[in-house]
Amino acid sequence: MSSQIRQNIQLIVAFFLVLFGGTAGYLYLEKGWSVLDALYMTVITITTIGYGEIHDLSPAGRIFTIILIFVGLGLAAVFVAQVTKVIIQSGIRNLYEKKKMYDKINKLKKHTIVCGYGKIGRAISLKLYELGLDFVVLDHNQERLAEAEQRGYKVLHGDGAVDGVLLSAGIRRADFIVLCINDDACNINISLAARELNSDIFIVVRGTDPSIEYRMLRAGANTVVYPLDLGGEQIGHILARHAGVAENEEAGPTAHEVMGYSLRIFPHYDNTPTTVGEVKVRTGAVNALVLHREDGTDIENPADDMELSYGDSVLELVKNDGAGCELKSDIKWSKDLILGIPFIDAEHRVLVRYAEDFQTALREGQDHEAVARLFDRLLEYTSSHFAREEAFMQKRGFPEIEKHMKEHRRITREVMELNRDKKYIFPDSIDSFLQDWIINHINTTDRKYVKFFKDEDK
Known part of the structure; x- marks a missing residue:
């Protein structure tokens, strides 16, 4: 149990103890009082409401009331301090995190704004990240944004149809905006707002109803994409390829392969240090071109005796002859x-x-x-x-x-x-x-x- 929860429990217990003690005290000191009278007097005393005495108090009762007032004020002060502490800490932390995110977004130029972090938005964001392109995820759902932030994306909470939100996302510095909300009306409204704020921005809209595509184009969209159609086309290509009737996408070497050689990366994710030479032997590489340290520094043409620590990586030239590393161990549940x-x-x-x-x-x-x-x-x-x-x-x-x-x-x-x-x-x-x-x-x-x-x- 955390100290915060323990303090809250102690505060609640203290409150009920004072309530019980005050009620019992009045019942003992004042003759003829009912339990309700004693409880009512205790509540108005410790809360300092001050409605007055419901019955005449004896001298002992007055002294007891004075003590109860001081105890109640102390308890109230502790309660207020506890609530204030929680509110202030939470508010400061949230403001600090938001400011850091705003600072990151304000530095972006020629970036992409992704409106909507559903299934389509996730796939688009992942691809943009893979390509190393700058982008901001904009969504009104805090849970989805928390997931996007977990992945290291820049995020912004709000409605894309609101000018202030788009301006905060850097709409005037952005080159592209992708509207992938599953609601054509919302996409049209955001498209209108985006085009008004940045006349040169390229707008891609996810569509669901082809019959209103012309409205999206009139609203400022450059192109409308239908994910279901693309999915069906992709499935068709897969079936055709497996049936042997589809042409190969590339007849020659891949973009990263030249004359039977290609570049490969060996990231070192083992706590045991190793050397560049050992990595070359393990991977069958022809040469090690660059040693990239975890702190961001690069060493070109590293010597074989240079050591790799956890998180370092080596860019290598390898011959595409089928050789290479094999998996050393299996991930198994036990x-x-x-x-x-x-x-x-x-x-x-x-x-x-x-x-x-x-x-x-x-x-x-x-x-x-x-x-x-x-x-x-x-x-x-x-x-x-x-x-x-x-x-x-x-x-x-x-x-x-x-x-x-x-x-x-x-x-x-x-x-x-x-x-x-x-x-x-x-x-x-x-x-x-x-x-x-x-x-x-x-x-x-x-x-x-x-x-x-x-x-x-x-």
């Missing part, structure tokens, strides 16, 4: 991962199963679309799991919640970076990361709050 909190254990089981599916896809050499889809599913579930876990810790008053949330942000940031570069990452690196992300996180970081709750419940 009783050692059970924490004893049913809903947390259930979500961890799902997390491990999604990791298993992803590893299976890598091991079987499934196509890039399938692997990317499984990794996105793993990322999606992890973000929502972290949010629910943090809400649980906050509700139970875990004192180290800020430190735990910081660890969640680190993992989410690293996942997003892997997701952005997933075409170039070695399976061995992802394997090491999954071990740290899931297994080590559960067995070390998560067990800290489990131990705290068990100690509190004793």
